[in-house]
Amino acid sequence: MDLEELEPKKQKPQPRNLDVLSIEELNTYIEEMQAEIKRVEEKIVAKKAHINAASGLFKSAS
DSSP states (O other), rough: OHHHHSOOOOOOOOOOOOOOOOOOHHHHHHHEEEHHHHHHHHHHHHHHHHHHHHHHHHHHOO
């Protein structure tokens, strides 16, 4: 069983309407999205480390 199967399925968020935003607001939005991407990438690294540590406990010595 894959660990991703245990996580709940979430609906994809609707895209934000960019037409109503000014250039300054668009730049701010980009900064917010880049910060969110960095946060998600850090979480992926942490989860991979957790999985690797857990799998190391269950490996049999050959």
